Amino acid sequence: MTDQTPALRLEGIVKTFPGVRALDDVSFAVMPGEVHALMGENGAGKSTLMKVLGGIHQPDEGRIFIDEEATVMTSPIQAKARGVVFIHQELSLADELSVAENIFLGELPRKTLGRVDWAALYARTDDILGKLNVGFNARTRVGELSIANQQMVEIARALTVDPRAVIFDEPTASLTDAEKVVLFDVIADLKARGVGIVYISHRMEEIFKITDRISVLRDGQYRGTLNTSETDEDEVTQLMIGRSLDLSRNHAHAELGEVAIEVRGLSCGKVYRDISFSVRRGEVVGFYGLVGAGRTEIAETIFGLRDPDAGAIYLDGKEVRIASPIDAIRHGISLVPEDRKGQGLVLGMNCRDNMTLPQVDDMTSSVFVSERAELSIFDHYKDKLDIRTPGWRQTVGNLSGGNQQKIVIGKWLSMNPKLLIVDEPTRGIDVGSKAEIHNLIRDLATQGYAVIVISSEMPEVLHLADRVVAMHQGRIVREFTAEEVTEDSLIQAISGIGGNGAAQADVTAQDAGCSRPH
């Protein structure tokens, strides 16, 4: 590779914002046909670097080369014309338009008088889709596609030009394992065609599976590039956070108490069927399965956001009916939801008010809310969970993902729950905070809380759970104790034992039969 010229090269990029040096002399190069991982904690400067590359920010110093030709990027459109395209984590598609219209959005082929040349549009789209080997066509409405297929549309968009470099920003964040395989095939294909690929992700597993080299940023500075084949997760993590991190399996069990919650025969249309399990105090039960296996929906049911068709929920041995989150909260059930920003936090509110939101009703002296009572709760959990914020007045939307998640957790701990359900506890959270959240969850179990952890990351489940419940297509297929669970057995279980599971895993559990009324 060394005798080639890089497809994309950044040299000495510096970008400062008032009060902060976001990028400090960053250089790295992507060879043609190379998959180059860009790693770093949140706030390390990855997004800023990509914005510089896309022409959204202009660097204060430094230069960008494409095929060793110095280039000034002025906008994402101009970057694309130069052969640098971005596949963003958040999809930016128009649901009501067809696949073809989305792919050529802003550059629809035209005939005279500005009429759209539909024939050419569909022909060119089919041409591109042919290369990607997808199961939909140019005329499909984008809104009908699964998230994974929508991502394929984004990728197809990148292929309308002959790209020199494609930047993938957390592309697998919302993909199932089966869908990831398809994505990786596409990346391999691009690679074979000599395109340089920058792959931004927090997921070590993927990084080690598909990348050739790894460059690491920390605090806006370039920390080095490693050959993927010659390094390991520890070394990369150390570069990223400046220390090593113990993500080994957790076997230090807390003393188990009474059964806090028992679920018997819970069913919800086609979403999940015949779900029975129990959680004891002091126990962490992990729910593992593919996206769409019904895990989140079970959590929603227990929290009163979804009505089951059949089955019963017992708390402390007594059957309870939970028709709304209000009921759930009254019974001592808490949910840290999957979508922290969308479902967990009021982003425009300050830290304190977010934390006391569920109990502000009970904190009034006469007619007014007692600020003192609120502050004492906030201060208590700020210290206990080590929430790093300039003060309680800070708007939650301005905190990092890890601190935001701690606010959500603190909010529910302050309610002193019997059962804490944590759905995807570390999604979108950087490595350092991830470990803190993990320790926190283990600590809670030690203190006697009953905890359910839902996660799509196997290492997380293995690390946290005392028992693992494996789900496949809406059913519990097996329960493992921490001692007996292995990665292989877990993968087999969740992909449908004996069947060609991965292929049929792509069930859409949404809106089939039982409703989500709230």
Next chain:
Amino acid sequence: MNKETLIKQGGIWVFILVELAFFSIAGEFLSVTDVAFMDYGNMLLLLKQSAPIGIIALGMTIVMINGNIDLSVGATFALAAIVLLDSMTWPFMQALGDWAIPLAWLFALLTGTVLGAINGLIVWKTGVDAFIVTLGAMLGYRGLVFMYNGEQPTSHLNWTLVDFAEAQFLGLHTATWFLLGAALVLWLVMTRTVHGRNAYAIGNNREAAVNAGIRVGPHFLWNFMLIGFLAALSAVVFYSESGSVNPNDGMLYELWAITAVVLGGTKLTGGYGSIISTLGGVIAIQLLRKGLGHIGADTETVNLVIGLILIAVLFLDRQLNRRGKEELKT
């Protein structure tokens, strides 16, 4: 108060100072009268004239913070005014002498509250967007206004009432006291009570609010009842003095109220805003009207200028906020 909120909420007051300075100086050269713009009596009158739209704008603020909007307030205002004036002509009311006044007020305020409650219940129970519901209500309530007395104005002049409305206490007119009183109460409601806190939460992120065990519907209902009450209060304050209501009165009031609210920095999308800033927005608009009149502009020009300034201010706000965000992302 941190720097961020200070910039956001202080803006409108800076704008008011700029207006005062501009019209004072420009008035020296262009004024058609000899009276200085910042004349004491002139400013007191300005506050009084702010009151009708201002009281409605306060209600609009809480409804918008809650993530809704109410387009029916102008019609509610007119209907409450008719009830106020007409009820005083009813035989049994006339028999009560001046005791009819508080009763007439009560009828008017009740009318507003009930109309607001209807809006709130429909929004709560059907889940239809408040914009649509209150658009329908705007037409419907205005229809009621016309059904009441056709195209005829409804009039009744009660001199005790007029005296009360024109009274000045500590220099401020009755209407001004109502405006300030309502602002104080609503400010306390929005900043210090559970209802206020939850209204912000719902407006900012409804799903998260539901997940925190907050019942969304009752808060909607309360806020619509409050704005209905305030629209009626505005009518009570204004028509106690004027004594005659035309069926077209109060038209476009909803839009003036929204203009003042938005100028004060409350977001159309909900979850953010403040009562005090709305008060600033109301005063800023009234200053513009009066100031432009002071330097000899006609009514049509005034509307054009207010429109342009509204857009310019919101553009500026957007630029400032965007810069703030970019800094934070790094």
